[in-house]
Amino acid sequence: MARFRYRAFQADGRVVSDVVSAISESEAVRDLMGQGLTPFEMTDAGSTAAARQGKPAGKQPPQVLAGFCRNLASMLAGGLPLDEALKLLADDPEDKRVSRLSNELRSGVLNGQSLADAMAGLRTPPADYVIGLIRAGEEGGSTVPVLNRLADSIDNELRLTEAVRGALIYPAILLLTAIISICIILLVVAPALEPVLETSGNETPAAAAWLMAASHGLRDTWPLLTISPLVIWLLAMSWSRTPAGRGSMSALAMRLPVIGLLIRDMESARCLTSLSALLENGVSLVPAMEIAGQGARNPLVRKALDRIADEVRVGVRLSDAIANDGFLPMTASQLAAVGERSGDMASQLAQASSILESRSRRRIATLTTLAGPVMTLALGVLIGGIVLTLLSAIMSVNDLAV
Known part of the structure; x- marks a missing residue:
């Protein structure tokens, strides 16, 4: 008989941890469920646990x-x-x-x-919420609906992710094209024009002098400018994998105008979908919130759910706890209040998730529509200004009035 170390929720929402002896993990889960506990973490206390610790993360x-x-x-x-x-x-x-x-x-x-x-x-x-949801479905005899619900939830999340990526493709191509064009002007065109300006005997226009200085600076420092972004990106990626880095990056992203609201809505919709599915399969509210929070990718959303769960644990209604915390969208609080009155919290939270997903898609569509023209105009003005500067320098050589 094996020994398993577990963490589980009691009926009042408190977390307990201990060791239980059983033939298998599934038998241990059944024993704990029979005692009125809802296990959400189960590890082998013996050699199997040690072997699992050596597995690569992912x-x-x-x-x-x-x-x-x-x-x-x-x-x-x-x-x-x-x-x-x-x-x-x-x-x-x-x-x-x-x-x-x-x-x-x-x-x-x-x-x-x-x-x-x-x-x-x-x-x-x-993710932890996937495992918790399937476990709840198995214990409640509703594995098939749970699997279909999970597939739909993941598909919705993938559609949102693909929409965000699609929105970034065109601006990224524009930016890359602009960078290449500017580099060609500064590294090829400007150096070819510089000897002509030096031998003309005329005073070089201020804009052309600035352009030549930028060309010299780029030619002198191009190795550093090429390597530095890669080094900064690698350092940022390594730092973002740490708890402090993830928290700081999440906080920075959430402060961005428009983007911050979009991230909040997408993450909130994801967590509300998980919470709705857990409630629908018989998991009580506080344990369901804990499990759904474990699946949140954004640390700020996870902390918000933890704060809300702490308030619910001491008797505050879910709608009031969401409204008092102020982090999740007000839509979640409003439909949670409807669920409390109707007694169908799961479907109302699912409806809140659907509303937030639709709102996220509209915002993504708006950003996609505006990003292309705005970036095209801005980059056109920048490159056009550089070209006009070159033309003014050429005309000054020939004593033409500009």
């Missing part, structure tokens, strides 16, 4: 997870046992990543683990 790609959840839900809805469904997915030659994921999970299931426990033991496990 997260399951969302595209793979969405496809896996949808395919597995279809097979389970058709009456296939879990191990047979995983075997069919593992034998699929068309999607190697889903096949590899299914094979790993099937090994755990055949060893007596539940699907949630097998996911938690993966080398690249999914």
Whole structure:
């Protein structure tokens, strides 16, 4: 009999941690659920835990997870046992990543683990809220709806992410084109014009003199200017992986005009979707908020959910706690109040998530519409100004009036 170290929520929302003996993790979870506890973290207290600590960190790609959840839900809805469904997915030659994921999970299931426990033991496990949601679905006998809900949620998140990336492609191409054009002017055109200006005997216009100075500066420091952005980017990426770095980067992003509100709405929609699904599958409010908060990518959103959960734990209504905290959008508080009156909190939070996703898409569309023309105008003015400066220098050589 193995020993498992666990952390779980009591009925009043308090967190307890201890060690339990059971044949398998799934058996340990069932024992704890029978005692009125809701486990959200389970690790082997023996050698298996030590082995797991050596696994590389990572997260399951969302595209793979969405496809896996949808395919597995279809097979389970058709009456296939879990191990047979995983075997069919593992034998699929068309999607190697889903096949590899299914094979790993099937090994755990055949060893007596539940699907949630097998996911938690993966080398690249999914987010905590995914594991918690599947565990709640298994305990409540609603694995198929949970998997479909997860697939829909991940697909919505992917659509928002792709919309953001698509919005950045055109401005990025414009910026890159402008940088290349300016470098060609300063490194090729300006040096060719400089001897003509020096031998003309006329006074060089101030704008042309500034342009030549910029050309000299770029030619003298181009190695530093080429390497420095790469070094800064590598340092920033390394720093952003630390807790302090993630917090600072998140705080900076949230302070940006328009972008900050967009990030807040997208992260809030994601957490509300997870919270709604957990509530729908029988998880009580405070534990569901804790699990949903663990899946938040933005540390500020995670802290906000923790603060709200602390208020709910002492008896404050969810709608009031959200309104008092002031971080999450007011839409969440308003629909939470509707859910408290109607007794259907899960569907109202899902509706709040849908509203925030729609608002995020509209903002992304607006930014996409405005970014192209604004950047085109700004870069056109910049490059046009440089070209006019060169023309004024050429005309000064020929004693032309400008």
